[in-house]
Amino acid sequence: MSSGASRDVLGRGLRVLGHAIRTEPRLFIVGAIGSSLFGLLIIANSYVVGWVIGHVVVPSFASHQVDAGRLWLVAAIFLGISGLRVASIFGRRLGAGFMQFRLQARYRRAVTGRYLSLPPAWHQRHATGTLLSNANSDVEAAWGPIAPLPFAVGTIVMLIAAMISLFLTDWVLALVGATLFPALFGLNLVYSRRMSPRQIRAQQMRGKVSAVAHESFDGALVVKTMGREADESRRFGVFVDELRDSLIAVGRLRGLFDPLMDSLPSLGTLAVLLLGAWRLRSGAIGVADVVSVAFLFTVLAFPVRAIGWVVGELPRSVAGWDRVRAVLDAEGDLAYGDGSLPGAGPAELRFDQVRFSYGEGPQILHDVSFTVPSGRTVALVGATGSGKSTIASLAVRLVDPESGSIGIDGVKLPDLALSALAGAAALVPQVPFVFDDTVRGNIALDRPGVDDDAVRDALALAQADRFVAGLPDGLDTAVGERGTSLSGGQRQRLTLARALAGKPRLLVLDDATSAVDPRVEAAILGALRASDARASVLVVAYRRATIALADQVVYLERGRVVATGTHAELMTFHAGYQDLVTAYEKAEHQE
Numbered sequence: 001m002s003s004g005a006s007r008d009v010l011g012r013g014l015r016v017l018g019h020a021i022r023t024e025p026r027l028f029i030v031g032a033i034g035s036s037l038f039g040l041l042i043i044a045n046s047y048v049v050g051w052v053i054g055h056v057v058v059p060s061f062a063s064h065q066v067d068a069g070r071l072w073l074v075a076a077i078f079l080g081i082s083g084l085r086v087a088s089i090f091g092r093r094l095g096a097g098f099m100q101f102r103l104q105a106r107y108r109r110a111v112t113g114r115y116l117s118l119p120p121a122w123h124q125r126h127a128t129g130t131l132l133s134n135a136n137s138d139v140e141a142a143w144g145p146i147a148p149l150p151f152a153v154g155t156i157v158m159l160i161a162a163m164i165s166l167f168l169t170d171w172v173l174a175l176v177g178a179t180l181f182p183a184l185f186g187l188n189l190v191y192s193r194r195m196s197p198r199q200i201r202a203q204q205m206r207g208k209v210s211a212v213a214h215e216s217f218d219g220a221l222v223v224k225t226m227g228r229e230a231d232e233s234r235r236f237g238v239f240v241d242e243l244r245d246s247l248i249a250v251g252r253l254r255g256l257f258d259p260l261m262d263s264l265p266s267l268g269t270l271a272v273l274l275l276g277a278w279r280l281r282s283g284a285i286g287v288a289d290v291v292s293v294a295f296l297f298t299v300l301a302f303p304v305r306a307i308g309w310v311v312g313e314l315p316r317s318v319a320g321w322d323r324v325r326a327v328l329d330a331e332g333d334l335a336y337g338d339g340s341l342p343g344a345g346p347a348e349l350r351f352d353q354v355r356f357s358y359g360e361g362p363q364i365l366h367d368v369s370f371t372v373p374s375g376r377t378v379a380l381v382g383a384t385g386s387g388k389s390t391i392a393s394l395a396v397r398l399v400d401p402e403s404g405s406i407g408i409d410g411v412k413l414p415d416l417a418l419s420a421l422a423g424a425a426a427l428v429p430q431v432p433f434v435f436d437d438t439v440r441g442n443i444a445l446d447r448p449g450v451d452d453d454a455v456r457d458a459l460a461l462a463q464a465d466r467f468v469a470g471l472p473d474g475l476d477t478a479v480g481e482r483g484t485s486l487s488g489g490q491r492q493r494l495t496l497a498r499a500l501a502g503k504p505r506l507l508v509l510d511d512a513t514s515a516v517d518p519r520v521e522a523a524i525l526g527a528l529r530a531s532d533a534r535a536s537v538l539v540v541a542y543r544r545a546t547i548a549l550a551d552q553v554v555y556l557e558r559g560r561v562v563a564t565g566t567h568a569e570l571m572t573f574h575a576g577y578q579d580l581v582t583a584y585e586k587a588e589h590q591e
């Protein structure tokens with residue numbers, strides 16, 4: 001790394017620390033005052049030790065008598081200093097600890113808050129393991145230097161006070177300090193420059209290991225059934241080895257630096273003893289002065305290390321902070337209006353000349369127009385990849401179209417407030433997601449107004465009431481992580497019940513009942529049509545029986561609406577539709 005780049009890391013690291021101090025000023029002040037007091041007490045202690053040697057111990061040797069009064073005074077002073085040191089360490093640790101953990105909690109909340117508000121397109125570009133690492137180890141890395149920061153600030157105060165006291169004691173001994181202290185700073189800077197690329201690499205590898213581990217766990221079933229355990233272990237092992245090597249590189253440098261940092265003050269002590277003996281002989285200073293300064297240099301080593309800890313952590317902090325900031329500054333949020341949807345009952349959904357592509361990719365939807373009239377069920381039918389799921393995502397505004405408009409009851413989706421949209425429209429996705437909670441918790445999601453009666457009604461509509469009644473604890477049954485204790489069809493019905501419990505006015509089912517028996521699927525759609533709380537339904541359907549239940553069919557080919565009408569009409573007039581639905585039917589019979 002060039003010296004310019006390392007200066008940049010140092011400057012940026014100091015700016016990150018400045019941000020931390022501005023965020024938690026009171027805790028920083030508590031820690032810094034505690035630490036400064038600690039540093040001043042170290043100096044005071046050195047001078048008391050020198051004074052005791054010079055004015056109590058040496059005279060006692062000379063006179064063969066001990067001045068008991070003075071001894072008691074010395075004991076009282078040492079006790080006082082020790083008491084104050086306990087208080088100062090307490091203040092320093094309290095301030096630093098609270099500051100560090102509060103910052104970590106604040107930024108963990110901020111990062112996960114951003115995850116929830118960023119659009120699906122952003123999530124598709126970022127591996128889940130990386131997101132975990134951003135919210136966890138990157139936040140920890142960013143605030144790593146906070147733990148020793150107040151100590152380092154107090155150490156700087158201590159070094160300034162030490163320089164003043166040294167010059168007041170003797171200018172020759174002060175020169176040793178004037179040489180040693182800048183050398184300690186210089187060593188710290190060299191350390192930071194060398195450490196920077198190693199720390200950044202280690203932090204990147206932590207993120208990589210987390211991402212690969214997450215993918216391995218997620219795909220555990222595939223790995224096992226395909227007999228790829230050894231290959232997957234090898235793939236993971238490569239990253240683990242790289243992380244190990246990068247951490248060893250960090251440790252090796254630290255191992256070299258720590259003894260150097262320890263030895264410099266010892267060399268200072270040696271210089272003080274040699275120069276002090278000469279100054280003592282010439283009568284310029286007394287025994288007390290030499291002992292005080294020598295003792296000061298021996299106790300300096302430990303606090304000065306705090307500066308090294310902060311400086312050494314800065315590169316990792318900058319690397320973590322950059323990754324955290326990348327999440328916090330990510331763009332692409334959908335802007336919401338403040339519109340509401342007046343009225344009640346089933347809502348009308350209208351797509352008007354909608355075009356859409358994913359990022360810079362090819363156009364997926366071409367001038368798609370159709371309407372789901374209020375209270376009606378419309379089936380979206382089309383070959384795989386024709387754009388059905390994309391339309392489902394657009395209908396509940398997970399993404400916005402490139403051009404054209406989508407509206408509910410005449411209000412364009414971007415004009416609606418988030419709460420108005422979430423209250424009116426619900427999507428049940430292809431792949432159901434079940435939280436590690438009870439059946440009740442999964443359906444109610446703590447939404448106001450979703451009481452047990454609403455949960456039971458929703459379960460009945462989703463044809464899930466009977467299987468839930470058969471669970472060991474009914475609504476209180478815990479379903480396990482991702483609903484592992486349930487079958488695929490049961491998970492789908494729970495997810496459907498969750499959507500229904502919010503009494504949506506528009507329900508979008510994206511192949512949401514694929515794992516459910518066809519008769520149960522027909523019963524679900526039948527119940528939805530008969531229910532008092534009827535919603536308009538847009539359903540992505542593959543089964544002939546389901547399609548036939550819809551009031552209308554919108555038939556898609558390669559992102560274009562090529563026909564709309566009833567199932568009977570399309571079967572009569574559209575050869576492509578006829579072929580597709582007949583193929584679905586054949587496949588069903590073969591199952």
Ligand SMILES: Nc1ncnc2c1ncn2[C@@H]1O[C@H](COP(=O)(O)OP(=O)(O)OP(=O)(O)O)[C@@H](O)[C@H]1O
Pocket residue numbers: 124358361364382383384385386387388389390391
């Ligand atoms: N996140 C994405 N990024 C880029 N392209 C995508 C993304 N999601 C879908 N596509 C592409 O958009 C097209 C339409 O996909 P979509 O999932 O909407 O089709 P579908 O009709 O629902 O398919 P299926 O019946 O197989 O679920 C496909 O060509 C697909 O490759």
